[in-house]
Amino acid sequence: MIDLRDRATRWTAARWLPLLGTPVLLAASTFPGEYRVPAVYWLLAVAAGLVFAVGGRHPLVVSLVLSGLAGAMFVIPAWGPSELVPYLGAVALVEAVMRAGDRAAAAATLAWGCAWVAGHWGGHDPAFWRGATFVAAAAYVGLPLLAGLWLRGQRRLTASLAARASEAQIRARAEERAALARELHDLVAHHMASIVVRVKVADRVLGDTDPRVREVLDDVGDTASGALTDIRRLLAALRDPVLDGVPLLDASVVRAEIDGAVERVRQGGFDVDATIDTHLDGLDAIARLTLLRLVQESLTNVMKHADRRTRVRIVVARTDSGVHLAVTNRSRDTHRATSDTHGSGHGLAGMRERVVLVGGRLETAAREHDWVLEAWLPATSGEIAAAPTASAALADGVVWA
Numbered sequence: 001m002i003d004l005r006d007r008a009t010r011w012t013a014a015r016w017l018p019l020l021g022t023p024v025l026l027a028a029s030t031f032p033g034e035y036r037v038p039a040v041y042w043l044l045a046v047a048a049g050l051v052f053a054v055g056g057r058h059p060l061v062v063s064l065v066l067s068g069l070a071g072a073m074f075v076i077p078a079w080g081p082s083e084l085v086p087y088l089g090a091v092a093l094v095e096a097v098m099r100a101g102d103r104a105a106a107a108a109t110l111a112w113g114c115a116w117v118a119g120h121w122g123g124h125d126p127a128f129w130r131g132a133t134f135v136a137a138a139a140y141v142g143l144p145l146l147a148g149l150w151l152r153g154q155r156r157l158t159a160s161l162a163a164r165a166s167e168a169q170i171r172a173r174a175e176e177r178a179a180l181a182r183e184l185h186d187l188v189a190h191h192m193a194s195i196v197v198r199v200k201v202a203d204r205v206l207g208d209t210d211p212r213v214r215e216v217l218d219d220v221g222d223t224a225s226g227a228l229t230d231i232r233r234l235l236a237a238l239r240d241p242v243l244d245g246v247p248l249l250d251a252s253v254v255r256a257e258i259d260g261a262v263e264r265v266r267q268g269g270f271d272v273d274a275t276i277d278t279h280l281d282g283l284d285a286i287a288r289l290t291l292l293r294l295v296q297e298s299l300t301n302v303m304k305h306a307d308r309r310t311r312v313r314i315v316v317a318r319t320d321s322g323v324h325l326a327v328t329n330r331s332r333d334t335h336r337a338t339s340d341t342h343g344s345g346h347g348l349a350g351m352r353e354r355v356v357l358v359g360g361r362l363e364t365a366a367r368e369h370d371w372v373l374e375a376w377l378p379a380t381s382g383e384i385a386a387a388p389t390a391s392a393a394l395a396d397g398v399v400w401a
Contacts, residue, residue: 018053059096067108093145275315286358
């Protein structure tokens, strides 16, 4: 695959070559007693090389400036290799057409064409109206234009092929995950569910028997139930269509993604008061994925329904038993905010399913003119105990750490 970043680095370094080569061309054109390149020509030539070297981020500006400098250099009589220096404007035209839009390309082409015509018409060449002059003008303007258009097409083709390759890779991974999810569901999950059922049947059939036997059966049943829960969590992760975006889902990645989601809401014109706990290591990968999706979906609903004149508050707080999430916002529609249907639909249903899979709780409620979403996700280690709601933290100003 073509490494565009490496190619861009090489082109950035190559931009300095004209500045380094210009003095060589001018010196080669100087013959003591016969011809000496004028000082103003030196100044214009070095200025052109410097502009081309440092102006990589602004191809249109570079092309326009070099066209102006070239027009001035065309007027000054030159001899030998020094005559090549003004045609750095043609190179700048190629780059402008390749990288800029259609209007910018047209402006750059017009400027270079005017510079060439004006320089040769009002300059030292007395035979401007020859047919060869028009052929030369068409070549010196048309060829850079065609070269720029061809390179633009190649750039777009390369970007399109790279995008298609990336999409094909994503589809292949999705298909692999889907196939793996089907196998886990049809084989492993089926057998684990069968074990759970058989253990319960055996427990009933045995009735009052040796307590040690019941203890073993209970342990087998609990282990199988836990394994079945883990398989279901894994199935949810495998079927997640955007799992490639955060492949490892470690705590730092989740925190960065949450911060990014909050920043996007702020960029949308909302005043967001965010209290995000940095300690999320107690959650497993699926719970961290669930937390991230809850935050993203909640903030998406905020951008759809919230009043930009009011503050949005989000709290992600860590406790000994898990992680609490609370999102509070004021709706633009008073009736919507005071009804229980705010945020209903596939998004809320999907959030509920995710929370249930990890053994958590999700509550949504309208409180006066505010809409509040609260969720609790259990920690993976230790005994899962009842925890206070996130609304209590909001009311008391408590931040769990």
